[in-house]
Amino acid sequence: MNRVGIRPSTLEKFERIRDAAQNAHSIWEVVSATGIPRTTVWRGLQHFGIRLERMPRPDQPRAPYILTEHPMVAASPVWYSAFCGFFMGEGYVEIATRRSHHAPRMQINLRADDVAILHAIAERLGGTIHYFSKEKERLTGKNSRDQQRWCLAGWDRVKAVIEVTGLLECLLPAKKLRDIQIVYDCILARLEMPHRLTDEEHAVLESYRQKLLQTRKL
DSSP, rough: OOOOOHEEEHHHHHHHHHHHTTTBHHHHHHHHHHOOOHHHHHHHHHHHHHBBBOOOOTTTTOOOOOOOOOOOOOOOOHHHHHHHHHHHHHHHEEEEETTTTEEEEEEEEEEEGGHHHHHOEEEOOOEEEEEOHHHHHHHHTOOOOOOEEEEEHHHHHHHHHHHHHHHGOOOOOOOOHHHHHHHHHHHHHHHTSSOOHHHHHHHHHHHHHHHHHHHTTT
């Protein structure tokens, strides 16, 4: 192996990938030109810092996004109304990103001694609860309380919770309604796309995230 831990045979493949990428527009064009498996092509492009467009394999149809059912426990209209009002005051919705992938997320942060509320929400709507210690802040003299967070993420899950609880039908004139509407529109746009996305489709989702960030500055 060389000094960066890559076998000479693999490095030779990487150099072929680099040369083929000079006249290519997508990863599959490099795969076709070199005969090297896609995963190795991807590693080679990363090794040289080359970015090519994400395009589906040309000889295969693009698989649609499959919407799965998110299990929830039915509640009364009064419960849903209470959740809507509570979420407008304490909740937070965003389009999170990780390695250029997007996903909607809902969360509520409360003091740890109010965690019973979050457990009641998780029992009905799903999601997870996380504990955050504020011990370091207290050591600096701040009067910080430990927190608990309810978090629910995923295209299917967030869509189901927004629709079932009627968040977009909330009668309160909350600014957070704009955020929820943007996230919901982003979800609908994503569900119209195939399972694997091109760079252009990732850019569409990113435009919703940027729109959401801009509305919070108003």
